[in-house]
Amino acid sequence: MRRPDLTLATEDHNTPTLDIDLPIADETSRKQIDTLRANAAEFGVRIHSLGDADQGIVHQVGPQLGLTQPGLTVVCGDSHTSTHGAFGALAFGIGTSEVEHVLATQTLPLAPFKTMAITVDGELPPGTTSKDIILAIIAKIGTGGGQGYVLEYRGEAIRNLSMEARMTICNMSIEAGARAGMIAPDDTTFDYLKGRPHAPEGEDWDAAVEYWRTLRSDDDAEFDAEVVLRAADLEPFVTWGTNPGQGLPLSANVPVPAEIADANERVAAERALEYMGLEPGVPLRDVKVDTVFIGSCTNGRIEDLRSVAKVLKGREKAKDVRVLVVPASARVRLQAEAEGLDAIFKDFGAEWRNAGCSMCLGMNPDQLAPGERSASTSNRNFEGRQGKGGRTHLVSPLVAAATAIRGTLSSLADLDLPGDVDLTTFDGSPLDGVGAPGFDGDAPAVVDLGLPVLSVGPQA
Amino acid sequence: MEKFTVHTGVGVPLRRSNVDTDQIIPAVYLKRITRTGFEDALFSAWRNDPSFVLNQDAYRTGSVLVAGPDFGTGSSREHAVWALKDYGFRVVLASRFADIFRGNSGKQGLVAGVVAQEDIELLWKILETKPGTEVTVDLVERTVHADDITVPFHVDDYTRWRLLEGLDDIGLTLQHQDEISAFEATRASWRPRTLPAKHLPSVEIEAARPTV
């Protein structure tokens, strides 16, 4: 192994989110994790294991430790590595043999990617989030629309987003078929990084920021493809089908396949609706769910939990709806507890779990039963993704929260909020009256950092 | 990767076409966490049949598999190649291979040689009438020799060169050691390293319990 000092391991996909202090019940998972631990020990790789405050989903752990920085090349054997692009890093998922190649050589042979600029102009309407932006983008360009491209998200609406919200967008680049997504680093990025354990300090910090500021596309840069969206047109988005591109505004109705002109899409829609158990033409708002899952590398960060808590606080859960809240990392859990969010979730009747991928992919015991329907803040609604026969609607954290209250797919606009409540207050800022003691949020897992990439431009 | 120039070993006639990856290695074996030790998995369904070619003494130690067209179709699992190699095969000859299988073979040092179907028939005849016949596969000349015949086979130039030199992808990249080291030397000192580890104070994480 060439560079243990540029490598990190964490435990996330199949770790339990309950009873983490007991031996893992599932034998295959236990064996896999034991093997990972043994390998990490043998090769001197830093690992954050279950029970460690820095354990969690790799795409949260890298940023929270300050290991994910602008200008790096970050790879990991997981497709949602695109998340780290939010920092202006080139970050993408790789396969098993490629992981081996990186561990042995700290490089990867690659063909150059094509470039696509996705500009989101203007301001997001209240109650809409970065999740709605990315669901709308995927609905627009399709799940294959980004194939072969690295996407750069830009424009006023993107610049106004927090790091957490940027990560949500870059995370789902892969659902548009793209290899990676990125956002130019700016003051928001630097503010997030400053003071994190692995962020540069003192003079190094100044040198780093000076360099990081250069990591942006030229004003006259030409892209292989361009997409433009107006943020003002967006509203809360939900998926109705079995791929992330089958999404619509929540105010729409379930599509009627007979009305779809394209024969392939029509057949796909028919099949999706059958699997999802949805009647054509029914308002999406009337769709009843059994489970609300709030978590994953897409939306399991502190801001997501804060905005959910703000909605749930003092309200009542819909009967018969199971609500699972799973922080993306143990540090996020600690932070949420320090802010009292866990009490809000528990009072509401939600389950407050330990960190991990959990019901995002149902590789641990957190699964949907056959035919069960979820509103999920994760990123994939494939057949059986959250459990065999499970039906997934991808939603933003705000929609998930409103859905947990009403029991049907809902947004803030559907809640009985006093007339004078400003929807913009349901954001990711801390709740009133709580102090964030000691640390702020997030900490890392398997990631390079600055690996030289052969045959791709000046990556530095 | 081991260099491959000339290999001589017992030829095994596999008179079947469309041998897909599920037949080469069924999915149940993919849960293993190792990358070796798949010899028992190779053709596992067929190996229960006493008349299967690898169950006959003359062929048991075979290392050159002569198969029907479209060998290795189906999934992309690299395990198919691992299983063949673990069993002891160094070469598979067929008139057509599935693309991904051929690619995976090249990466793992298994020669997937394309031989005209009429030559495959000739080889089958020799191997079946004289079980245990050794076959010599010469990658330099790109020829297969068995008994009294010598026939040509095809592998693309790049794969051939890599096999002859014994270079896997990693080996190839490591030929650029100097450039990699030079690049690494330019890494700014403030850039992050995972080691030594830095983090916030560790705090006890309370285990969540089932609520019902």
Ligand code: SF4
């Ligand atoms: S949370 Fe889901 S998408 Fe993210 S890394 Fe885990 S399994 Fe993959």
